[in-house]
Amino acid sequence: MSERTETASHLHSERTGRVGARWIGLLSLANLGLWLGYFGPLQVLLPNQVEQLAGGGKATALGVVTGLGALVAVVVGPLAGALSDATTARTGRRRTWIAGGALVGCAGLALLAVQDDLAGVVVAWCLAQAGLNALQAGLTAVVPDQVPVPQRGLVSGWVGLTQSAGVVVAVLLAASTGGATGYVLTGVVVVLAVAPFAVTMPDRPAAGPRPARAADRPRAGRGRDFGWAWATRFLVQLGNAMATLYLLYFLRDEVRFEQLFPGRSADDGLALLIVVYTAATLVTVVTGGWVSDRVGRRKPSVIVSGYVMAAATALLAFWPTWAGALVAAAVLGLGFGVYLSVDQALITEVLPSARDRARDLGIINIANSAPQVLGPVVAVLLVEHLGGYPALYLAAAAVTALGSVLVTRIRSVR
Numbered sequence: 001m002s003e004r005t006e007t008a009s010h011l012h013s014e015r016t017g018r019v020g021a022r023w024i025g026l027l028s029l030a031n032l033g034l035w036l037g038y039f040g041p042l043q044v045l046l047p048n049q050v051e052q053l054a055g056g057g058k059a060t061a062l063g064v065v066t067g068l069g070a071l072v073a074v075v076v077g078p079l080a081g082a083l084s085d086a087t088t089a090r091t092g093r094r095r096t097w098i099a100g101g102a103l104v105g106c107a108g109l110a111l112l113a114v115q116d117d118l119a120g121v122v123v124a125w126c127l128a129q130a131g132l133n134a135l136q137a138g139l140t141a142v143v144p145d146q147v148p149v150p151q152r153g154l155v156s157g158w159v160g161l162t163q164s165a166g167v168v169v170a171v172l173l174a175a176s177t178g179g180a181t182g183y184v185l186t187g188v189v190v191v192l193a194v195a196p197f198a199v200t201m202p203d204r205p206a207a208g209p210r211p212a213r214a215a216d217r218p219r220a221g222r223g224r225d226f227g228w229a230w231a232t233r234f235l236v237q238l239g240n241a242m243a244t245l246y247l248l249y250f251l252r253d254e255v256r257f258e259q260l261f262p263g264r265s266a267d268d269g270l271a272l273l274i275v276v277y278t279a280a281t282l283v284t285v286v287t288g289g290w291v292s293d294r295v296g297r298r299k300p301s302v303i304v305s306g307y308v309m310a311a312a313t314a315l316l317a318f319w320p321t322w323a324g325a326l327v328a329a330a331v332l333g334l335g336f337g338v339y340l341s342v343d344q345a346l347i348t349e350v351l352p353s354a355r356d357r358a359r360d361l362g363i364i365n366i367a368n369s370a371p372q373v374l375g376p377v378v379a380v381l382l383v384e385h386l387g388g389y390p391a392l393y394l395a396a397a398a399v400t401a402l403g404s405v406l407v408t409r410i411r412s413v414r
Contacts, residue, residue, distance in 0.1 A: 029193050031163070031166075032193055041109070044270070231406050233364060277329040317397070
């Protein structure tokens with residue numbers, strides 16, 4: 001059987017009944033809670049807390065904290081996914097990990113609120129990362145479990161929208177509350193946002209060992225495409241990690257936002273950039289996924305969106321001003337909106353095995369998490385020793401563009 005025929009057979013075996021607006025809405029709300037848990041600390045709370053504790057060594061210290069947290073995510077993501085695939089608890093194989101992950105993530109965030117040394121920050125952030133990645137393992141597997149292929153671009157678009165909205169809400173929430181209150185409130189919101197979907201979603205425990213069906217057996221072609229999809233996601237996320245981790249410091253040290261606007265903090269500037277970025281993302285994230293469903297093509301949209309994101313990052317190198325940052329945020333949002341929805345839909349179509357979806361999506365999530373380990377290391381070297389912020393953003397643009405090029409290696413998805 002040819003690779004394309006095998007892929008068609010695999011897709012034909014998937015669920016065909018469309019999911020409703022209520023289901024999509026509750027899934028999106030749960031994902032919003034997930035991204036609040038990630039971005040509130042990463043964008044505002046952790047950089048400020050680390051700066052207070054480390055002073056002049058803030059860049060290196062932040063890289064250590066986020067890098068160790070991401071290392072935990074690299075391990076927990078696929079492990080939680082594999083355990084979810086095999087979970088036989090009466091609470092359901094996905095619900096168990098969704099609910100448990102939200103509670104552990106909340107506990108880790110609350111623990112961050114009371115830390116007064118860097119070692120404690122590392123431990124608490126690693127706990128939060130463990131919980132949030134277990135939550136993510138359950139949420140991402142629900143889409144290929146329950147959404148038919150022709151609807152995945154649309155659903156992925158709405159889910160992707162929550163990632164962008166999560167950045168805005170997280171930054172505004174963290175900036176308005178700050179410190180210990182910000183951490184605790186973020187953790188509570190994670191649980192409240194996840195609870196409606198976790199309680200109402202249809203879910204069943206794993207049935208235990210059974211004879212493998214054709215859709216369950218890994219295909220060599222899909223295995224190769226899965227590898228290329230992983231590589232493209234890794235490179236794009238590496239570029240993103242390099243570009244965004246030090247954005248708050250970029251506004252303070254390179255743009256000198258606080259000198260340009262006396263009485264305003266760099267946190268305020270970051271919040272405005274996030275709003276501009278999210279507004280641009282709104283323009284493309286849902287429509288991008290919907291269009292890819294309608295035309296039946298994913299790759300062109302993913303490739304072009306990657307090039308757009310690379311161009312936006314390069315703008316920060318050549319135009320390191322407040323005006324340049326605003327334009328770059330808008331361009332990045334337009335590209336990232338399409339990428340969020342269409343790339344996720346593409347990945348669900350190259351999973352090697354229907355039976356091990358959460359495990360395989362956990363492996364994909366390594367491509368999201370590992371750059372958070374490598375990105376800070378590369379960023380610190382570039383910012384402090386190899387050319388500063390211009391070198392950082394040019395390197396990030398090059399890495400993102402390379403990720404787009406590798407999408408062309410995927411054969412089983414158009």
